[in-house]
Amino acid sequence: MRLLMLGGTEFVGRAVVEAALDRGWDVTVFHRGRHPAPEGVTALLGDRTTAPEGLAALATGSWDAVVDTWSLAPSVVRDAARLLAGRVERYAYVSSRSVYTWPMAAGLTEDGPLVEGSPDAGGEVPYGEAKRGGELAVADAFGAERSLFVRAGLILGPYENVGRLPWWLGRIARGGPVLAPGPGTLPIQYIDVRDLAEWTLDAVAAGLSGPYNLVSPSGHATMGELLDACVRATGRTGGTDAEADAVELRWTDPEALVAAGVEPWTELPVWLPPGETYDAMHTADVSRALATGLRCRPVVETVADTWAWLESLGGVAPDRPNRPGRPPVGLSPEREAEVLTALAGAAGHAETAGHAGHA
Missing domain, CATH: 3.40.50.720 (NAD(P)-binding Rossmann-like Domain)
Incomplete structure (x- = not known):
């Protein structure tokens, strides 16, 4: 060809x-x-x-x-x-x-x-x-x-110059408490860029025409599986609470995140709370592509290979790998610490109120 x-x-x-x-x-x-x-x-x-x-x-x-x-x-x-x-x-x-x-x-x-x-x-x-x-x-x-x-739909994998998966990998590699948007069981849809490439070449070789939705099937991965894969890829497994840089995924309900003013998709890339926007981005019907040979590799492979690529560049940096002209994605360290503190305070207040009501 x-x-x-x-x-x-x-x-x-x-x-x-x-x-x-x-x-x-x-x-x-x-x-x-x-x-x-x-x-x-x-x-x-x-x-x-x-x-x-x-x-x-x-x-x-x-x-x-x-x-x-x-x-x-x-x-x-x-x-x-x-x-x-x-x-x-x-x-x-x-x-x-x-x-x-x-x-x-x-x-x-x-x-x-x-x-x-x-x-x-x-x-x-x-x-x-x-x-x-x-x-x-x-x-x-x-x-x-x-x-x-x-x-x-959402495209992830090596060479990503939007910064969504690279931000998560860089954030988890930094260690400490990580604001993890829940629920962890929430299904997400994306396509590994290499799976997109392989399907596209197969399609042109086979003479296919017309439109095809191209993302993974709903349920191929969850938000929890994505972040757990980031933990493993960056070598953050096996840490102890005594280690200052140990990763702690602090899973937070979507209602609490929205109430705290966190912007889904931009401040917490990939994640969307259940609702209209989630339905649009993470529930596409891909049966037509699957019937023509779409194969999606496991999320652990996408994450591990993206991390290996980032390491080959020298790691994540503020101006890399974002494409020029695109706004940066992800919470700043200061903003994340502010939200985590606010959520901890709200949880403590609710617990105190609950004890007072019980008494």
């Missing part, structure tokens, strides 16, 4: 490139040159945002498939898709479940209602509308039978 990867030097694109190289595919990477291209590829340089001159390197050549992860103005996807339509067999666009209208019902399938989007939209476009516009741009150029839409 001859694969053209638009991007390919970071997170999802890099995982796709590495998976394709492992299969022995002939891979071409088109990128802006801000990061080194993976070894073993043919590298083409250009800036898609300055079409048509920025796409000059793609003026010739043919490929069996192209994979695109673009998340901003849909007009950028439109220009690339139109240029490649006659020389590429299939276009796989890594979209998002954010293309569904809000609120997303629990168990939503690919037939759910979609946000408005335009393939011609430029400038700053809301994320969901940008991804939907990208889908429409690909469909306009390649037609329904040659277009594949990978509607991913």
Whole structure:
């Protein structure tokens, strides 16, 4: 297979490139040159945002498939898709479940209602509308039978430049009492970036088309299993209470966290309390992807490999591995200590009141 990867030097694109190289595919990477291209590829340089001159390197050549992860103005996807339509067999666009209208019902399938989007939209476009516009741009150029839409949910794993799982690993590696959002048995949905890459390559090789929700099945992992895996990966198991840096996961009810003003998803990454937003993010129907071969590795493997990658970079740092332009995620040490103190005080007050009432 001859694969053209638009991007390919970071997170999802890099995982796709590495998976394709492992299969022995002939891979071409088109990128802006801000990061080194993976070894073993043919590298083409250009800036898609300055079409048509920025796409000059793609003026010739043919490929069996192209994979695109673009998340901003849909007009950028439109220009690339139109240029490649006659020389590429299939276009796989890594979209998002954010293309569904809000609120997303629990168990939503690919037939759910979609946000408005335009393939011609430029400038700053809301994320969901940008991804939907990208889908429409690909469909306009390649037609329904040659277009594949990978509607991913939460993506974790090595190379993550959003910082969600890296923040948890860095926080637990620091030790001490950790504000753990409960309940620990709460199921979470995510996709390991490498599982996304493998499924996408399988799909283009098999000639699949149309939209697919791509996250793990509901119940594949829980919040407790994710944080326990972080404890094991960072070597924090086996500590004693006497050790100043021993990890103590302080599981806290969602109601108490919300009352304390903690922001789900941003201050405590991945976690959402039960309710409308949780249903939207962690209960997607993925039966269509499972029926076409989606396989999801255990959460302990995702966490351990992400930690190994972070260690290869020298560990977690405030400016790493976050993508430029994205706000940082996770509680600051000061904010976490403040919340833990407030929760402990509230619990102590409630216990005192309970004893007084009993007396």
